[in-house]
Amino acid sequence: MSKVLVIAEHLDGVLNASATAKTVAAAQALSPDAIDVAVFAADPSAAAADAATIAGVAKVLAVANPANAQALAQVLGPQIAALASGYSHVFAPSTTFGKDLMPVVAALLGVNQVSDLMTVEGSRVFKRPIYAGNAIVTVEAPADQTVVATVRTASWQESARGGSAPVETATVDAALPVHTRFVGLAAGSTDRPDLQSAKRVVSGGRGVGSEENFKIVFEFADKLGAAVGASRAAVDAGYVPNELQVGQTGKIIAPELYVAIGISGAIQHLTGIKDAGTIVAINKDADAPIFEIADIGLVGDLFKVLPELEATLGE
Amino acid sequence: MKILVAYKRVVDYNVRIQVKPDGSGVVTDGVKLSANPFDEIALEEALRLRDKGVAAEVVVATIAPGDAQAHLRNGLAMGANRAIHVVCDAAIQPLTAARTLLKLVEKEQPDLVILGKQAIDDDANQTGQMLATLWGRPQATFASKVEIADGKATVTREVDAGLETLEVDLPAVVTTDLRLNEPRFIKLPDIMKAKSKPMESIPFADLGVESADTLRTTHFEAPTKRGKGVMVKDAAELVAALKAKGLL
Ligand SMILES: Cc1cc2nc3c(=O)[nH]c(=O)nc-3n(C[C@H](O)[C@H](O)[C@H](O)COP(=O)(O)OP(=O)(O)OC[C@H]3O[C@@H](n4cnc5c(N)ncnc54)[C@H](O)[C@@H]3O)c2cc1C
Ligand SMILES: Nc1ncnc2c1ncn2[C@@H]1O[C@H](COP(=O)(O)O)[C@@H](O)[C@H]1O
Numbered sequence: 001m002s003k004v005l006v007i008a009e010h011l012d013g014v015l016n017a018s019a020t021a022k023t024v025a026a027a028q029a030l031s032p033d034a035i036d037v038a039v040f041a042a043d044p045s046a047a048a049a050d051a052a053t054i055a056g057v058a059k060v061l062a063v064a065n066p067a068n069a070q071a072l073a074q075v076l077g078p079q080i081a082a083l084a085s086g087y088s089h090v091f092a093p094s095t096t097f098g099k100d101l102m103p104v105v106a107a108l109l110g111v112n113q114v115s116d117l118m119t120v121e122g123s124r125v126f127k128r129p130i131y132a133g134n135a136i137v138t139v140e141a142p143a144d145q146t147v148v149a150t151v152r153t154a155s156w157q158e159s160a161r162g163g164s165a166p167v168e169t170a171t172v173d174a175a176l177p178v179h180t181r182f183v184g185l186a187a188g189s190t191d192r193p194d195l196q197s198a199k200r201v202v203s204g205g206r207g208v209g210s211e212e213n214f215k216i217v218f219e220f221a222d223k224l225g226a227a228v229g230a231s232r233a234a235v236d237a238g239y240v241p242n243e244l245q246v247g248q249t250g251k252i253i254a255p256e257l258y259v260a261i262g263i264s265g266a267i268q269h270l271t272g273i274k275d276a277g278t279i280v281a282i283n284k285d286a287d288a289p290i291f292e293i294a295d296i297g298l299v300g301d302l303f304k305v306l307p308e309l310e311a312t313l314g315e
Numbered sequence: 316m317k318i319l320v321a322y323k324r325v326v327d328y329n330v331r332i333q334v335k336p337d338g339s340g341v342v343t344d345g346v347k348l349s350a351n352p353f354d355e356i357a358l359e360e361a362l363r364l365r366d367k368g369v370a371a372e373v374v375v376a377t378i379a380p381g382d383a384q385a386h387l388r389n390g391l392a393m394g395a396n397r398a399i400h401v402v403c404d405a406a407i408q409p410l411t412a413a414r415t416l417l418k419l420v421e422k423e424q425p426d427l428v429i430l431g432k433q434a435i436d437d438d439a440n441q442t443g444q445m446l447a448t449l450w451g452r453p454q455a456t457f458a459s460k461v462e463i464a465d466g467k468a469t470v471t472r473e474v475d476a477g478l479e480t481l482e483v484d485l486p487a488v489v490t491t492d493l494r495l496n497e498p499r500f501i502k503l504p505d506i507m508k509a510k511s512k513p514m515e516s517i518p519f520a521d522l523g524v525e526s527a528d529t530l531r532t533t534h535f536e537a538p539t540k541r542g543k544g545v546m547v548k549d550a551a552e553l554v555a556a557l558k559a560k561g562l563l
Contacts, residue, residue: 003555011476031485043330043515057521071560072481073444073454073456074447074448074453074454077448095475096457096472096473096474096475097474097475098438099456099457100444100456100474101456103409103440103441103442103443103444103445103448104444104445104447104454106410106441106445106450107410107413107444107445107448107449108448110410110442110527111527111529112408112409112410112439112527112528112530113409113441113528114530115438115439115440115441121507125533129438129538129555130436130438131326131332131435131436131438132328132332132340132435132438132439133538134334134341134538135332135334135341135535135536135537135538136329136535136536136537137532137533137534137535137536138522138533138535138536139530139531139532139533140530140531140532140533141529141530142529142531146542147530162400171348172317177451177453179452179453179483179484179487180453180454180455180481180482180483180484180523181479181481181482181483182479182480183469183480183482184479184480185474185476185477185478185479185480186477186478186479186480187476187477187478188477192393196475221407232493235494236493236494241477241478242459242473242477242478242480242494243473243474243475243476245478248435248438249432249433249492249493251475256562257557257562268328269330274538274541277562278557278560278562279541279544279556280553289545291544292543293541293544294544295542295544295545296545296546296547296553296556297544297547298546298547298549298550298552298553299546300549305549305550308549308550308551309550309553309554311550312551312554313552313554313563
């Protein structure tokens with residue numbers, strides 16, 4: 001008998017529908033008696049209505065509180081822990097939101113968290129990656145404790161939409177700290193496809209050479225309708241902002257098509273793209289490790305290949 | 316003010332991890348061990364705060380088997396004032412680590428605790444958040460910039476949407492992301508100097524920590540390998556190959 005509480009992620013009241021629907025999919029793999037989704041926000045109505053359309057959701061709990069305007073882990077944690085009684089599992093996506101928040105919930109409930117849940121092997125048995133994905137472990141949580149997990153979204157397909165779960169207003173009784181203040185969020189441009197849910201991603205690495213040169217990566221991505229990503233080296237060098245980083249310490253993604261341009265293929269980068277459908281690599285070094293995992297490899301100078309590709313695609 | 320840095324020893328990030336054929340673990344015999352990269356960044360940040368005159372003392376702490384002294388000496392050589400070695404033979408899970416660090420926090424009363432955002436062996440990304448929770452203090456995870464003034468820390472955090480800034484009251488817990496700083500190299504004279512710096516050794520059992528290793532690992536396996544791909548000659552062949560796969 002399992003009952004799962006899924007913590008919805010949202011930004012300013014707009015649901016991160018992809019991450020939330022993938023987390024619901026992981027919850028469904030438990031064949032639970034019920035999956036409830038909780039939305040904590042200043043005004044949760046829009047995100048809750050959206051979450052209610054995810055198939056498999058029994059009901060949505062909307063927790064309105066001005067203190068929930070931003071996702072402050074030490075503010076949300078005690079509320080989730082209070083709401084968690086009555087649930088056997090509490091899941092959130094393994095995004096920076098879930099990674100920041102869920103260990104707080106786990107600590108309050110006196111358990112270790114199952115980080116980056118990849119597969120469900122039993123109601124308390126899961127697989128998860130360690131050592132940057134170079135080993136996969138099977139872990140078992142004890143029967144008498146709540147399972148707290150973050151779900152590795154790249155391992156799951158979004159649960160379908162079209163549901164119509166009821167939305168209930170919930171109140172929770174928890175003392176909330178006042179020691180943390182949100183100052184601001186400097187968000188990147190949002191007019192491009194979202195890296196984490198895009199079907200196609202084009203990434204550039206150190207080989208692209210400069211912020212200026214990255215223009216050709218963006219142009220090529222536009223041609224494909226793709227999101228843009230980057231290696232850590234490209235981010236560190238200041239070619240693109242941090243939120244574009246793909247890999248162990250950036251975003252773990254699973255697009256249908258991933259094109260790596262001027263990226264050598266360090267293990268920490270590959271961790272982020274293992275679940276991509278087709279990996280294309282363009283690199284001038286025939287010995288670059290990226291070719292060991294690429295489905296389609298092209299040895300060549302990116303400054304020559306990309307214009308040619310665009311020309312071919314433009315026909 | 317005083318800064319406590321959690322400084323874990325892990326398998327070096329350049330080592331190619333091999334899973335044992337019987338699925339009982341990963342090969343660690345004879346494998347190079349180093350400081351967790353995020354913890355080196357944590358220590359570097361603490362040292363910079365001391366260099367700026369914000370902090371007076373930097374203490375590094377590890378929970379590890381008896382042979383981890385050389386690891387702590389590296390932390391001292393980098394510049395920490397003192398080291399605390401909680402001697403513990405078995406690997407512990409994040410909640411146990413957080414409870415242990417809380418004992419050190421109660422003893423040392425630091426104004427700031429800096430940890431790595433994740434240890435690159437278990438990739439758990441939990442201990443800092445758990446410590447903040449148990450301690451009842453603020454957390455600012457995945458930091459790429461830390462400023463301390465007037466009993467507060469202003470921390471820029473790397474989040475999926477971009478860069479978030481939080482202001483937290485001290486004492487607080489900060490966990491580091493890679494772009495916070497670039498750790499300094501250890502110089503030979505510093506290794507000599509580190510030999511005379513104080514290192515306290517505390518048996519894990521003496522701290523009275525209730526162990527909380529709740530997860531049982533039953534099996535290790537290698538990740539599924541991707542099949543070998545094809546090489547194409549030029550842009551036209553690449554486009555043709557993508558079209559053949561139905562991707563264009
Ligand atoms: C703890 C830790 C975590 C990390 N996390 C991440 C992470 O999340 N993501 C990540 O990406 N990295 C991460 N790294 C860094 C990683 O180890 C590599 O340093 C990084 O991925 C290298 O980026 P790169 O491939 O762009 O650069 P390089 O390795 O320098 O490769 C550049 C490539 O470009 C090619 N090139 C150059 N010019 C051209 C040209 N004109 N045309 C075609 N090809 C060209 C070169 O042949 C080369 O292969 C991490 C490292 C550590 C220690
Ligand atoms: N055994 C340990 N000794 C010292 N620090 C630790 C230990 N375990 C975890 N930490 C700290 O907690 C951080 C996060 O670890 P984890 O939650 O295991 O990913 C690490 O980067 C360290 O700073």
